[in-house]
Amino acid sequence: MQRYSGFGLVKHALSHHENWQRQWRNPTPKKEYDVIIVGGGGHGLATAYYLAKEHGITNVAVIEKGWLGGGNTARNTTIVRSNYLWDESAALYEHAMKLWEGLSQDINYNVMFSQRGVLNLGHTLQDMRDIQRRVNANRLNGIDGEVLDARGVQELVPIMDCSKRARYPVMGASWQPRAGVARHDAVAWGYARGADGHGVDLLQQTEVTGFKIVDGRVVGVHTNRGDIGAKTVGCVTAGNSSVLANMAGFNLPLESHPLQALVSEPLKPILDTVVMSNHVHGYISQSDKGDLVIGAGIDGYNGYGQRGSYPTVEHTLQAIVEMFPIFSRVRMNRQWGGIVDTCPDACPILSKTPVKGLYFNCGWGTGGFKATPGSGHAFAWSLAKGQMHPLAAPFSIDRFHSGALIDEHGAAGVAH
């Protein structure tokens, strides 16, 4: 694999950038691999990368029915933060945050991780109490966080309406300075290139249509390009996870919902942080290209169609204009949807399953982009050792029968 560097950029300029190496191969599937990862989103690709890099397991295939990153990974609004309430989730998201901080160097790919901070606004007394509680919990867990009052918020974001005249006046916010955004497709591509460099086969346009199960143990998968063997299979298929679990003969506590987002026409730099409001229910940031990146809530009905309804878009924009009257004339450029796999406690599932050798990493729902490096790292460890990583263990499917739920509805209040 050719390393990217400033020097390389200059060197390739001399040959008019015509000799760049392809970022990854397009291999023919082998008959058998040590590990198969189903789903070529960020989490699946990160899993493959860490399997190869940290555990020396390189005879690995990532099987993707569409194109790499074409699921939720390149459809999300790229917010990264780790200020979750409970110890289990805070530890998992903070593990990811630490990896984000060195990710571009590690995978030699600029993921444009920008720690511009995230504000979670409070508009009611109860919001503020919840914010105090969450920030205190974060600090006890070694995660940065501050509670700001309305003045503090106004100083950070002068263009926001923090006046008393607003319909839902801003009372304050939690502020995580290390949080921010990253370029989502670069994350998929960077992990893909890194994994391929270690010998991992990335099989695109290959759909898993069933599992080969012998005596309760997985021995391979059926695909539209023939059967492929492996004794360890990790499913990282986000919104389609229930469909895959059913193929293997069990059910997951998931519902698949459309989640929409939209971007505006590009503007001059105007917003240098991320603003989220559970209460008014919308969030916004500005990309390096200049477009406003906007999202809010899921469509309430189940859907696999990667599109939602207009009323949801309208409510989202109402919330944005409520907070930022200055944006009322901005025109929207594009709008799209992904399929998010929501879990009853708003936490993911990283788990063994009733089928031996078959593992699932799903249920990230509306907020898994931020966890991509940590999820891949912990999941790779679990697949390599045949036991769940200590950070992943609390997220087993068993919790829906034992009752040990990890309720993050507060920290995950506005879907992102």
Add this chain to the structure above:
Amino acid sequence: MFNIYCPYCEEHREEEEFHPKGQAHIQRPTDPDACSDKAWGDYLFFRDNPRGIHHELWVHAVGCRKFFNITRHTVSYAILETYKMGEQPTITAESLASEEKQGDVQVADGGLQTVGASDNSVSESKGAKV
């Protein structure tokens, strides 16, 4: 945007008057105390999440405020029928699958829930009321 037929108001109304409430026909265990943890967890948290035909509960929130059921396709989003509480659906994944078989169309495989739920079978479905 859905245009939903409320079986109580007997009218089509816009989606915004309604709220989806998840899977329909879930029965609360008659004796919760006698449930195993498994049965209770299944009842509380595990839902069918089909890529295909889905029977779901909706409420006409700013209309008659009554609950009713919809049979809907979760990929095309086509609403195939709406029916009152206590009634049973006339269109199911199985009924569509057998229609497909009669027409000598290959049935989609790949799991319990996708059986017969191709978009094709939906647009041709004759039982659709709305």
